[in-house]
Structures are given as structure tokens and as C-alpha cells.
Amino acid sequence: MKAWLDTTLKALNLVDTMEQPNGFTRLGYSKEELASMDVFREVAEELGLSVRKDHAGNLMARWEGETNQVVLTGSHLDTVENGGGYDGVAGVLCSLGAVKALKESGFKPHHSIEVVCFASEESARFGVSTIGSKSVAGIFDKSVENVRDRHGTSIREAVESTGLEWSSIGQAERPQDEILSFIELHIEQGTQIEDHGAGFGIVRGVACPIRLKVKVEGMAGHTGTTPMGKRTDALVALAPLITFVSKEAERLSNESTKPLVATVSTLDMKPNVMNVIPGYAEAGIDIRSVDDVLKKSMANKIIEQCRNLENEFNVTIKLETLVDNSSILLDEELTAKVKAAGERLGYKTYEMDSGAGHDVMNMAAKWPSALVFIPCEKGISHHPMEHSTLDDLYAGVKILAEVIQQEAGE
């Protein structure tokens, strides 16, 4: 199984070695994501599963049971730019591995089992995340149609470039009574499992972000001829906000029982040339905590700080809330079953919250859902150095197989 995991991991990542200095770039609805999905199709068919693509570009590999009801498991294959080879892939791989293990053990499913590759989980390309799983859950908002990537391609164009029809993406939704449960495995992207000496993590809740766009309008001017006292430099007005977000998030997090994180993660300037004072600067801020009140409080402090900076620097600051989603609690019963299954296999579990969004948060809106974390080295993620060991992937396979057997059995 470990040799198969190693081979299949590389195959799904479209590489011969996981040592990739520039990491992995498979943006949502790109030809690279499709190429990885093609590998998924081959591997699943070798395992005897029948694979279909739905109207949102998700792939579903099915092991037919005695009933039409489905135990669903899987994750995604897209990545951020220059990301790692485990985020998403680990879940798809372990789900396939669990099916392989169950087949080899002679298991005959009562309910059907499906392994899913959700399309375009990352928000890296369009700033819109989990398009595939939102579509399956029937909560994808098609009004984002004309949101464009940095090359000017709209979501709609990207979706249609893969051979899908934008108008029928809603048909990817599945009826509530067709799916019994959804279990996703993912790398932790943090160090809590390791910090607590555990073997894997079992997730109680997913911290969904508040995302703000801060648009600072100053006044451009020649860098050589505008005296310091006569400037309205948008970047100079924005700089203290970057420091504020970092310091205030650390303070609030330390004072609270639930952690909070906040990041100025994007910054774009105009005109961004050497001899012109920045007339315009735009920052994207990502705030997360499973404690929605704490998260909201951080957002309010940022808004208040923007008003202060407006006065101090004589700029205009416009604020836009891109995303404000409440945190998601996962299914207590299914989560308890996953935890028990892991413990039966001899692993120490750690109950935790997820700071990152995952496909499971959309599935949880409609079906009993659970999320399993396996450790990743030093918590490094969205980075070429992202790494999980084969032992941890193998443990993930065993846990998923144990739970799926229980859920899909008679």
C-alpha cells in the first residue's frame, strides 16, 4: 500500500519526484487541474470504480453497492500558485487508498461508495473558493460569473474552457437523501497535532473567513518634486494598518480561548513605478476564527483603524466585505465515529478546529460530514516544502477505510 501511495501521489501531482523547488501550480479549471483529474480517472478505473464528471467539473468514482445511497469521501486536486503537493491531493489519495484496501479485504458495500475530486477548491485564481463542492451542495452563487483572474479570464470562461456549460452548473447539485455522509481527509496545515503528540486530528468546526478589501485613495505625484510635507501617499497611509492587523490579531488571540488569525495577504498599488508617489493602494485582509464574535470584533477594529488613518493621512479609505461566512460545526455523531475508529486502530487523536476552509464546510450544510486531519511537517502549507510522510498517509487510509466500512456496511 505504501509503494502504491508513493506512486499515486506523484502521478496525481504530475511529477516524478515530490522535490519541486517551484512547487505545484494547478489552478482551478486550468489544464493542469484537468491533467491531474485525468490521472485520478485512470487510477479509479484501475480500482474498478466507474468515473463520471458532473456539471461543475467534479469527478465522482463510484463503487456500486446494494442501495443507491452513497457514502462520499474525497477532496480536491487544484492548488494555489507554487503550492504544495499534499493540500487536497492527500485527501483524494487516501480516499482512493481506502477503497483499494476495502476491495483487497473482500468488503462488499451495502450502500454505494464514491470518491470525489471537487473542482477548484482554492480561491487562488478567482478569490472564490470551493466552487465544486458548493455546486454539489446547491449553494454556488452564479453571480460571480464575471469575476476575473489576473489574466482577465472570467470564472465563466474558465469553467466553459473545460468543456462545461455555465448555464447547467446548477445541475451538479445532489439530492439530500442520496448522500448518507461525507468524510474528507486533509493535511492539517498547522502544527497542533504534532504539538499535542497526537497521530491525527479530528475537526469539530471550520473557521470561515471574513475577508475585507481596503482601498486607499491618495494622490499620485512625482517622487522627486513633491516635498515630503505636501504628499498624500496611499502606501504610507496603509503601512500602519499592516502592522496593526498583525499586532491586534496576536493580542486578541492571546486573550481569547479560541485562536484568531488575521493577515494582510494581498497588496496592489497604482501606478507602482519608481518615480511616482503611490496614489492608490489596495489591500486584502483575511480574518479567521471559529469564534464568529471574535472574528467580527477584529473586523470592526480594522474598520475603526481605517477611519483613524483617513484622518491622520488625509486619504480616502473605502472598505468592502468580500466574504463574511459564519463558522461551520461538523456532525457530532459522525465525528465521534471517526474518532472511535482512529482510536480502535491505535492512534492518539486530537480534537481541534480548522483555521482553513475546506470542501467539507459546504457539504456539512446539507449532509452529516466529518473532517480528518493528518499531520504535515512543521505546519508548512501552500508552499513547495509542504510535506506529509507516507506513514501518515497510510494511517489516513486505514482510518478512512475503517469509517467507510462502518458507514457503507449493512
Add this chain to the structure above:
Amino acid sequence: MKAWLDTTLKALNLVDTMEQPNGFTRLGYSKEELASMDVFREVAEELGLSVRKDHAGNLMARWEGETNQVVLTGSHLDTVENGGGYDGVAGVLCSLGAVKALKESGFKPHHSIEVVCFASEESARFGVSTIGSKSVAGIFDKSVENVRDRHGTSIREAVESTGLEWSSIGQAERPQDEILSFIELHIEQGTQIEDHGAGFGIVRGVACPIRLKVKVEGMAGHTGTTPMGKRTDALVALAPLITFVSKEAERLSNESTKPLVATVSTLDMKPNVMNVIPGYAEAGIDIRSVDDVLKKSMANKIIEQCRNLENEFNVTIKLETLVDNSSILLDEELTAKVKAAGERLGYKTYEMDSGAGHDVMNMAAKWPSALVFIPCEKGISHHPMEHSTLDDLYAGVKILAEVIQQEAGE
């Protein structure tokens, strides 16, 4: 003359009205710069001048005198992105206007007169400024050949796309004894003329910049899963430097007899996406003063501050000096003649330094050179709202005509 100035101003700017909300974009060696130069050629030929293009893409419009020695005047037609319609154009326009005025007055030049449009004065496209005038002065460094614009086009490719040959660009150099003097008119891009109640400015020296690139290497990571205390955020490490540069430049400038300006004018991040902590941030800093010691002192303070930030935020900061040019003093005798000419015409003059670089700084390395400033409204420049009045342009025409008559006469 004023109607001609108005019409020709718009023609050189390729517009029907100077009210352009997005300003003017004619980058160096672009088809837009060439289109503007085509208009220059037409206007110059209408005035009876013979126009030639040199090996660097500069246009020279010649009024043949009795000798082959040349009194040269002019400026440039390229702009920054979304810049104004007067920076550069005002100088070319007033030089043409001066020739028109002299022709109409029946003046017969003893020495030849040439109006020049220097190619690619702005550094907006490649970070390399005054390519045309450097070539004429024989100080263009061809090692920048492979410097690329944001679309990946190299300087060499851009130059050759206009029909020139990179290998022969050096042939644009003109012998020392061929040119008697060079006089450039430019908009002030500041408010000192206005602040001192003067009609025009006469420039003693040009403050050439020190330009630094600051490269901050932190560690990328998932914004949702990396606790605040475990981050190495490149942008958070860079933010205090933005504030420092602004405050320290203001302090040093206030304490000194000569002004100093410093600007963090460019900022680029990787990966610059919503859900990844900035792992890398790169800032460009532009420092200017005619006081080279003061300028160097500011650069050293920035370098020192970078070392402090490295320690405080546990990042690696690499520094690169892109440009470090000593300030240029203009020709005292020629400058005195320009001042006297303006005063004879009844204008109050203000002697000042230039915070911006201009083509004249390259010409001054080889020939007696002078720089005249006309006011521009509120000092706004490199911006769509950049504006000089027709009265000020007309005053510029009269001053240039007066000086050229004196220099090119018997």
C-alpha cells in the same frame, strides 16, 4: 501663437481635449510614443524644418544656419502610465513655438538650430530613464539590454520593434564640438515657483536619485492555519520601513538647508493571494536631493533600518542599489543668460534645484546646458490632472526664443 500652442499641444498628445480622466500613456519605445513623434515631424516640417531620426530613436528637427554648429533645444514625448499631457510635451512644444516665433520675426540663424524629441525619457517602462539623451551624450550603458518591462519585453526588443538596430544605438552620440549649447524647458512638477510668486524657474542643479530595491524573504503559509506567533510574514516586516522612509525623509529635509525626498514607490508581493501569508515582498525606494551627502545619509539610514527589521521579524532582507548618481550642476553662464532673458521679458525668476531628473542632466555632462521651469498647477504631475496654462506655455516660448536668438545669432 496661443491658438497654435493649444492645437499643437493636443495634437502632440494625440487627443482632441486635454480633459482625459485616465491621463496619457505613451511609454518609451511604444507605438504611442512613435505616434506622438509622427505628429512632431509633421509640425516641424510645416515650420520648414528638416527632420531626421537618429540611431536611438530621437527626432531632430533642424533649421540650417550658416555654420554646422547647433543650438539644441527640446525635451521628450513619452509619459509614465496614466500620466499628464505636459511633462516633456511642454518642452518640445515651446521649443517648436520658439522656432515659429523666430521664423515669424524674420530671424536668420548664424548657427544652426535643432529641436529635439528625446526617446524614452521616463523610467516608467523599464526602470531605466533618459535612454535617448544618454545615447546622444554617449553615456548610455547597453548592459541594460535584457531589462524587461512588466509584459516581458526587453529594452532591446522594444528599441528594435521601432525599426532601430540595437547594435548601432551608440551611433546616436554627437561630437562635443557640434553642439554649442542645450536648453530644455520643462514643467516644474512642484509648487516652488508659485510659492515664491515667480513667473518661471531657472534651475541650478538636478537632484539625481539613489534607488534601492529591498527584498524581504519571509515564509509563506496558510492564512487560516498558521498561528500569529508562528509567522514570518514578509509584508509585516516591510511595513515599518514604509513609515520610516516617510518620517525620516521629512525629518532630515526639515533639518537641512537643501530639501530631501524619499519614497517607497513600488511594492510587489509573492504570492499575493488572499489565503497565503506573504512569503516575499519587494519594495523600490527612490531618494533625491541635490545634496549628495544628505541623500547618501538617508540611504544609509534605510540600510540600517533593514538590519533592525531583519532581527526584529526574523526575515532575510537583501538590498540592491539600482541607481546612485551624483547630482548635476548646470552651466552657470548659460543659466545666467536664460535668467537675464526672462527678466528682460518682464518675468520674475526663481532660482531653484530640480528634484526630478531630466534629459538635460545627460546633456550637461558634455555641453553647456540650462533648464527652464514653467509652473504647473498645484505641482501635480505624473497624473491626469497635470496642467500648465497657455499663458505659461507662451511665456516659455518667448523665453526660449529670446535665448536661442542670442545663442544662434552672430
